[in-house]
Amino acid sequence: MAKEASNGDNHAATKPPPTPSPLRNSKFFQSNLRILVTGGAGFIGSHLVDKLMENEKNEVIVADNYFTGSKDNLKKWIGHPRFELIRHDVTEPLLVEVDQIYHLACPASPIFYKYNPVKTIKTNVIGTLNMLGLAKRVGARILLTSTSEVYGDPLVHPQEESYWGNVNPIGVRSCYDEGKRVAETLMFDYHRQHGIEIRIARIFNTYGPRMNIDDGRVVSNFIAQAIRGEPLTVQAPGTQTRSFCYVSDMVDGLIRLMEGENTGPINIGNPGEFTMTELAETVKELINPDVEISMVENTPDDPRQRKPNITKAKELLGWEPKIKLRDGLPLMEEDFRTRLGVPPKK
Numbered sequence: 001m002a003k004e005a006s007n008g009d010n011h012a013a014t015k016p017p018p019t020p021s022p023l024r025n026s027k028f029f030q031s032n033l034r035i036l037v038t039g040g041a042g043f044i045g046s047h048l049v050d051k052l053m054e055n056e057k058n059e060v061i062v063a064d065n066y067f068t069g070s071k072d073n074l075k076k077w078i079g080h081p082r083f084e085l086i087r088h089d090v091t092e093p094l095l096v097e098v099d100q101i102y103h104l105a106c107p108a109s110p111i112f113y114k115y116n117p118v119k120t121i122k123t124n125v126i127g128t129l130n131m132l133g134l135a136k137r138v139g140a141r142i143l144l145t146s147t148s149e150v151y152g153d154p155l156v157h158p159q160e161e162s163y164w165g166n167v168n169p170i171g172v173r174s175c176y177d178e179g180k181r182v183a184e185t186l187m188f189d190y191h192r193q194h195g196i197e198i199r200i201a202r203i204f205n206t207y208g209p210r211m212n213i214d215d216g217r218v219v220s221n222f223i224a225q226a227i228r229g230e231p232l233t234v235q236a237p238g239t240q241t242r243s244f245c246y247v248s249d250m251v252d253g254l255i256r257l258m259e260g261e262n263t264g265p266i267n268i269g270n271p272g273e274f275t276m277t278e279l280a281e282t283v284k285e286l287i288n289p290d291v292e293i294s295m296v297e298n299t300p301d302d303p304r305q306r307k308p309n310i311t312k313a314k315e316l317l318g319w320e321p322k323i324k325l326r327d328g329l330p331l332m333e334e335d336f337r338t339r340l341g342v343p344p345k346k
């Protein structure tokens with residue numbers, strides 16, 4: 001039985017995990033591990049798929065509705081015998097036979113999750129219920145990519161997993177923050193009530209190649225603006241902080257959590273903390289020293305500070321990030337230049 005890594009509450013399952021599908025024992029069953037990645041056509045999901053596909057014992061099925069993801073992110077795997085891509089919306093039930101589920105499906109950029117907030121809530125609540133139902137039917141282990149946004153505008157700094165958060169339940173970000181909080185609740189209820197093997201990662205701001213160019217997230221905005229020679233738009237006051245994790249570190253953390261013995265929730269993020277003004281200055285220095293930095297209006301309920309305490313990830317998963325922000329940002333440049341059609345400066 002998985003160990004609890006969280007708030008000192010009693011999270012123990014009352015039931016043993018459900019037995020895996022009888023198909024596992026059928027004559028024609030292959031010995032490979034079948035892994036479902038929901039949201040696998042998105043930014044983090046596609047990097048996770050790349051890593052999972054490196055292991056020849058893995059078969060990977062991606063289910064995605066392409067709201068913020070794209071087939072382009074997975075083009076090198078389309079047609080591969082161990083890979084399958086399904087256009088599917090997780091708010092509808094999905095019938096597949098799998099051993100593990102990485103449940104990532106959910107728009108992550110504030111612009112996109114606020115675009116259709118009711119759909120965002122449905123994705124988090126009904127989508128997670130459907131994936132838990134699937135996990136229960138086939139006896140699969142399921143990992144949810146939750147978020148540092150469950151801490152809201154945090155009054156405790158850095159944030160550790162035992163902090164219950166400071167979230168506005170009726171704000172414009174609530175469809176996402178509260179949606180993920182309910183998704184975490186559902187995970188633990190299925191774990192306690194039905195013995196489902198669960199893993200919860202609380203991801204902190206992650207960046208890297210394949211982020212949507214017009215995603216609205218700060219790192220992709222600044223890199224695209226720097227390459228286009230447009231002013232970097234720091235939203236006021238610019239003193240708000242974030243801690244940025246490079247995507248390969250994130251994928252490594254997610255796989256360790258899935259493979260390990262702890263349910264979580266566990267923070268996965270890079271504790272290096274920067275103000276948005278510092279981030280803009282770093283992008284300017286590394287990508288285009290000629291661009292201006294301009295101050296623009298902010299959006300409601302923007303958290304003022306965010307930094308993970310990763311003691312649990314270090315102790316329980318033996319994980320910590322390796323890539324510093326200054327080393328990670330230049331790794332995005334080539335991908336962004338190619339997609340923007342802007343050749344490197346001479």
Ligand SMILES: NC(=O)c1ccc[n+]([C@@H]2O[C@H](COP(=O)([O-])OP(=O)(O)OC[C@H]3O[C@@H](n4cnc5c(N)ncnc54)[C@H](O)[C@@H]3O)[C@@H](O)[C@H]2O)c1
Nearest residue numbers: 039042043044065066067068069089090106108203205206
């Ligand atoms: N990137 C980050 O900084 C960050 C931070 C915290 C948590 N997370 C979480 O990690 C996960 C992946 O984030 P990302 O940055 O790769 O975002 P992303 O927007 O690039 O990827 C999300 C994917 O989910 C798909 N999707 C959305 N709604 C769906 C639905 N109803 N049915 C099926 N597919 C659907 C999208 O098409 C996309 O491919 C999300 O759950 C997000 O909440 C990300």
Ligand SMILES: O=C(O)[C@H]1O[C@H](OP(=O)(O)OP(=O)(O)OC[C@H]2O[C@@H](n3ccc(=O)[nH]c3=O)[C@H](O)[C@@H]2O)[C@H](O)[C@@H](O)[C@@H]1O
Nearest residue numbers: 108109110147148149204205217218221233234235240276
């Ligand atoms: O890590 C997380 O848990 C969450 O982080 C992000 O949410 P947020 O931190 O608000 O991400 P951004 O939209 O990238 O904003 C970060 C900061 O940059 C600022 N910003 C954004 C865009 C911009 O052009 N300029 C700018 O200064 C924002 O005001 C904010 O303070 C993600 O988008 C969520 O999906 C994720 O769950």
